[in-house]
Amino acid sequence: MNLVQQLINGIVLGHAYALIAIGWTVLLGVARLVNFGHGQIYMLAAFVTWWSVAALGLPYPVAIGVAVAAGVVIGLIMQAAMLRLTFAQDLVSIMIVTLGFGHMMRGVAGLVFGGNPQVLETPLSWVEFEVAGSWVTAQDLAIVVVAILFFLLLYLVLERGSLGRTARMVAEDPKLAQLAGIDVRRVYFAVFAFEGAAVALAAALVAPRTPILTNIGFEEVIITFVVVVLGGIGSVAGSYLAGLGLGIFTALFGGFVSPAYATTAAFLVLIVVLVLRPSGLAMGRASR
Amino acid sequence: MSPVLEARNLRVAYGGNLALDIPHLALKPGELVGVVGANGAGKSTLVNALLGWSRGTPSVSGSIRLDGEEIGHLPPHARVARGLTLVPEGGAVFMRLTVEDNLAAAQAPRGSNRRAHDEAEIYALFPRLKERLHHHASMLSGGERQMLAIARALRLGPRALLLDEPSIGLAPRLVADVLRTVRDLVDEKLSVLLVEQNVRAAIEVVDRLVLLERGRILASGPAAAMRDDPRILAAYLGEAAA
Numbered sequence: 001m002n003l004v005q006q007l008i009n010g011i012v013l014g015h016a017y018a019l020i021a022i023g024w025t026v027l028l029g030v031a032r033l034v035n036f037g038h039g040q041i042y043m044l045a046a047f048v049t050w051w052s053v054a055a056l057g058l059p060y061p062v063a064i065g066v067a068v069a070a071g072v073v074i075g076l077i078m079q080a081a082m083l084r085l086t087f088a089q090d091l092v093s094i095m096i097v098t099l100g101f102g103h104m105m106r107g108v109a110g111l112v113f114g115g116n117p118q119v120l121e122t123p124l125s126w127v128e129f130e131v132a133g134s135w136v137t138a139q140d141l142a143i144v145v146v147a148i149l150f151f152l153l154l155y156l157v158l159e160r161g162s163l164g165r166t167a168r169m170v171a172e173d174p175k176l177a178q179l180a181g182i183d184v185r186r187v188y189f190a191v192f193a194f195e196g197a198a199v200a201l202a203a204a205l206v207a208p209r210t211p212i213l214t215n216i217g218f219e220e221v222i223i224t225f226v227v228v229v230l231g232g233i234g235s236v237a238g239s240y241l242a243g244l245g246l247g248i249f250t251a252l253f254g255g256f257v258s259p260a261y262a263t264t265a266a267f268l269v270l271i272v273v274l275v276l277r278p279s280g281l282a283m284g285r286a287s288r
Numbered sequence: 289m290s291p292v293l294e295a296r297n298l299r300v301a302y303g304g305n306l307a308l309d310i311p312h313l314a315l316k317p318g319e320l321v322g323v324v325g326a327n328g329a330g331k332s333t334l335v336n337a338l339l340g341w342s343r344g345t346p347s348v349s350g351s352i353r354l355d356g357e358e359i360g361h362l363p364p365h366a367r368v369a370r371g372l373t374l375v376p377e378g379g380a381v382f383m384r385l386t387v388e389d390n391l392a393a394a395q396a397p398r399g400s401n402r403r404a405h406d407e408a409e410i411y412a413l414f415p416r417l418k419e420r421l422h423h424h425a426s427m428l429s430g431g432e433r434q435m436l437a438i439a440r441a442l443r444l445g446p447r448a449l450l451l452d453e454p455s456i457g458l459a460p461r462l463v464a465d466v467l468r469t470v471r472d473l474v475d476e477k478l479s480v481l482l483v484e485q486n487v488r489a490a491i492e493v494v495d496r497l498v499l500l501e502r503g504r505i506l507a508s509g510p511a512a513a514m515r516d517d518p519r520i521l522a523a524y525l526g527e528a529a530a
Contacts, residue, residue, distance in 0.1 A: 175343055179380070
């Protein structure tokens with residue numbers, strides 16, 4: 001196995017992981033919420049992208065927009081159903097409801113898109129570059145570039161703008177935020193819409209790498225969980241580093257040890273890190 | 289003069305138990321009304337209910353009017369936007385935000401013609417906050433947090449301010465300072481409903497006093513007249529005994 005090729009794979013995979021996880025990071029950091037339907041939003045958005053390209057004949061960039069819009073709608077519907085639970089911060093019920101939503105989304109995807117695996121071909125998949133004797137596709141480059149831009153933008157918005165301040169206020173004390181005149185309900189809706197949009201964007205970019213099936217999404221939610229916890233819950237910069245680290249680790253482990261045990265090894269790393277550093281690798285501060 | 293804030297038949301219940309029953313309560317423009325009473329008398333329940341705000345889940349009924357407009361059906365943030373502001377007990381501020389961010393986070397809605405304190409006025413009122421501008425609120429003393437909480441409320445341009453025990457946990461000299469500041473604000477035409485357990489300190493600054501007991505108004509009247517009211521004296525004694 002070529003080390004450079006595995007490193008490139010790892011970097012691409014790492015950015016994909018970070019992008020897949022970022023919605024959950026913000027969801028946890030700002031609203032202290034979880035979404036176990038996260039993986040199924042990924043799956044549904046992958047199908048929507050494929051369908052927009054294959055059935056509607058839309059250009060790939062427009063299809064990405066359609067998938068993101070679908071992600072926003074799913075996020076808003078989920079939050080509308082769970083608003084009371086959200087205000088009560090009833091995490092156990094939210095976990096169960098989001099799991100239920102995930103199953104429903106899988107059923108809907110089966111009904112609408114059928115049970116056959118689909119392949120999303122994009123114009124970028126066909127363009128390849130040679131880097132130090134190894135190959136990388138334009139699709140892979142797009143994942144890396146979009147992930148970096150997305151994280152930078154999010155970091156700036158959360159750190160510099162009044163939006164970030166509002167987010168930190170709601171994260172610290174939603175009740176007190178009401179007294180500062182903040183419509184906490186709207187913030188919760190916005191955060192869930194962002195979660196849906198972010199994972200849909202990730203799906204539209206990452207799904208061309210693998211066949212699209214109704215039962216994908218489970219691995220994505222597991223990876224997200226590992227990234228969010230390793231990165232320090234709610235930490236944007238931490239999630240980026242954790243995603244990247246996990247991607248490189250998975251690629252190297254898969255390349256030099258065994259791809260079959262890569263996810264298991266990732267969990268082992270998670271357990272070891274949590275035993276040594278319970279707050280994750282980054283210093284966990286909401287939305288930083 | 290029509291009241292700035294008026295409550296009628298205000299009732300608050302926790303799980304079927306009536307915690308507050310106020311047939312009528314009014315706050316006139318530029319008036320400082322003190323709400324006193326023992327622990328558990330319903331003082332905090334009253335101011336929280338006026339804003340529709342609570343850490344628990346009480347059921348609240350009755351009419352609440354701000355400048356004659358019914359606001360009882362509105363969520364807390366919408367009441368804040370209309371000019372009713374609450375500083376809850378214990379100087380509640382955002383600990384992980386700097387003093388500057390705590391203040392910047394509170395702003396009167398655009399286009400409103402209410403008078404909000406600008407930064408210069410806030411620093412003139414609380415010079416200490418200017419010195420601590422870039423500190424996280426978690427690093428402030430109890431008194432400084434209380435100042436920050438009041439300052440934040442003033443930035444929202446309140447028509448009426450609800451203050452829940454601003455003196456709690458403060459050194460006696462600071463209590464006098466805080467209450468004097470509140471009095472100065474009222475003299476500048478702000479209307480304030482002040483919840484205070486320290487009856488002795490409150491009676492020195494308020495215009496009117498409302499004595500609560502078990503969720504009901506036991507007595508109310510001008511501070512000067514209430515000074516010798518045996519029920520207020522009992523409240524004094526209660527304080528002395530406690």
